[in-house]
Amino acid sequence: MSKIISIHSFRGGTGKSNTTANLATLAAMQGLRVGIVDTDIQSPGIHVLFGLETDDIGNSLNDYLWGKCTIKEAAHDVTSRVSPGIPGKIYLIPSSIKAGEIARVIHEGYDAGLLNEGFSDLLEELKLDLLLIDTHPGINEETLLSLAISDILLVIMRPDKQDFQGTSVTVDVALKLGVPSLMMLVNKIPLQLDLNNLKQEIERTFNAEVVAMIPHCDELMSLASEDIFAVRYPDHAVTAELKKVIQKMLA
């Protein structure tokens, strides 16, 4: 059965795109067919992790939202760019990186209902097992709609006070929308913090399951988005932690 998973954080810079790209890769390595939609229209970035340069992007999500193409025509098969010999598939629907196109969508807005239709078209036409939605941070209409149709919401936060406050807003909204499954991933944890205490505190605060605790990682930062971390460092503790997230999602 296919699943739609929204990956969200209230504040920016929590590592959504990196986490999304790695989860997609790990799932495809297990033979799954995975789609990713970059709905972070204001500052798209996930395409870079899959090695897509500006000129490699044909149709984008923007084109679909303007009725210029079907969503399938905006899907880029990036599987072989990640690593040769991956048994599954990774399709990316990127957002445009062109200033004028970004400005137009921001200015004119778009039909969020169309976006949701696009999600179900993708699941069906590309026979996806998982569809990951890399959302724009904060709570806005588009985010609400993608949360509302998600089977799983993965909320990413850093352990600081501003993220705590904002995340509680996201969690409240998710509960009201009746998202079937809520999972928390704590990222960029300063190395001096005690992981067990922190995990308990977050589970108590949000009454949701913490599926991964990921400390600040020098290797990940130094990789500078040149490559997918899980491919470059298959045996790293961070990769192992992300594999657990996939297991939970598929369970």
Added chain:
Amino acid sequence: MPKIIAFHSFRRSTGKSSLAANTAVICAQQGMRVGLVDLNLESPSLAYTFQLEGQSIPYRINDFLWQNCTIDQAAYDITKHLETIWHTNISGRLTLVPANTQYSDNSHTLKDAYDIKTLNEGLLDLSLAIQPDLLILDTHAGINDDAVFALAVSDVLLILLRPDRQDYQGTAVIVDIARGLEVPQVGLIVNDVPNRFDPADVQREVEAGFGCNVAAVIPFSTDMVGMEHPRVLALEDPQHPIINTLREMISPYISL
């Protein structure tokens, strides 16, 4: 009009607010009258950074944009407050125009787009009211109306990026927009540079890549991270290497 310096970045979480806050403090410590405006309505943080919760802040820039107050009603001279909390002396003056951190109100502001002319008049009125030597604008990341406005009115645009490919593409777009808008001075700040990278290499690579001056290269550090609040190093530890770098960086832009 005073000199206007805008801090912007394509991606989020590059350290804009933190560097804008510290730069404002550095300039005030040098005797300047500084206005600091939080234009990051989607994710404001400056009131929080300067520990103003619990203080009386009846109006914010959101209220001004909704025409519920004048801009000077939303401007707070926080110099004394900073001197008290951080046990320090500031020879100049720092006036903050905070944005709303009430999350529910934010969506209101963002959804019902306000008139950008209001913002422009606001900056003019603010300049008349507080007579600053310098206005520093903290923007929302990415390409959006507020940010393009901030770019268009700035004399100096400081664009933050991390040495990461996800930042590079978008930064090139911002640099293009800045050129199109003919921003008089543009500098790049490369932030969160992993310690294993050579700063000189990073500077060379970024300058060559963007054909644009690199104003500063700042190594990754957790020194700005605090458990309760972000640490304002310019107040807490004015001789910290990052603060010295910022002080050197800003000096050519603020000299008359």
